[in-house]
Amino acid sequence: MRIGTAEIYRQVARVEEVQECVAIGQAWDNDVRIVLFVQPRPGVVIDAETVRKIKNTIRANATPRHVPAKVISVPDIPRTRNGKVAEIAVRNAVHGEEIQNLGAIGNPESLEYFRNRPELLG
Numbered sequence: 798m799r800i801g802t803a804e805i806y807r808q809v810a811r812v813e814e815v816q817e818c819v820a821i822g823q824a825w826d827n828d829v830r831i832v833l834f835v836q837p838r839p840g841v842v843i844d845a846e847t848v849r850k851i852k853n854t855i856r857a858n859a860t861p862r863h864v865p866a867k868v869i870s871v872p873d874i875p876r877t878r879n880g881k882v883a884e885i886a887v888r889n890a891v892h893g894e895e896i897q898n899l900g901a902i903g904n905p906e907s908l909e910y911f912r913n914r915p916e917l918l919g
Contacts, residue, residue: 800831802884805863808855809833811813814841815851817874820865820887823917832917833865834887836874841869869916873907887911 802820809818817836819828822829837843848868857866875883878901886896890911899905 800863804859805833805855805865807887808858809835809851811854811858812847812851814838814843817882819874819882819884819887821884821891823867823888823891827864830866831863832867832869832891834869834871834874836871841867843868869900869914871907871910873904873910875905875907875911876903877901878903891917897903 800822804817805820814834814837816838818833820831820833823832825880830918834852837847851868852864868871875886877883880903883902886899886902886908889896890908891914893912896902896905897910902908
């Protein structure tokens with residue numbers, strides 16, 4: 798069963814501490830787990846309590862399958878020049894794969910926030 802990211806985004810939009818987010822499926826232990834990267838609003842730190850709030854909001858308003866295994870704070874979310882969140886580019890960066898169509902990303906430097914994250918090793 799594929800989990801749609803739109804439902805996750807709808808729920809995270811309810812969490813005032815989060816400015817923007819991107820969810821991907823990370824290959825993990827012969828399966829796929831959901832990883833949610835969140836960009837906090839200015840002046841906000843995503844702490845353990847905020848992570849609980851995000852997960853509880855998703856669980857209460859979507860399904861337990863939508864709840865991410867990991868919630869990781871990043872300073873910026875990559876977007877295409879048209880303003881769309883670049884999910885595939887993020888997934889490729891997380892998996893150490895080549896980023897296709899890098900020229901279409903409006904803020905390509907932000908992809909570095911998704912590479913070699915120690916939080917994704919466990």
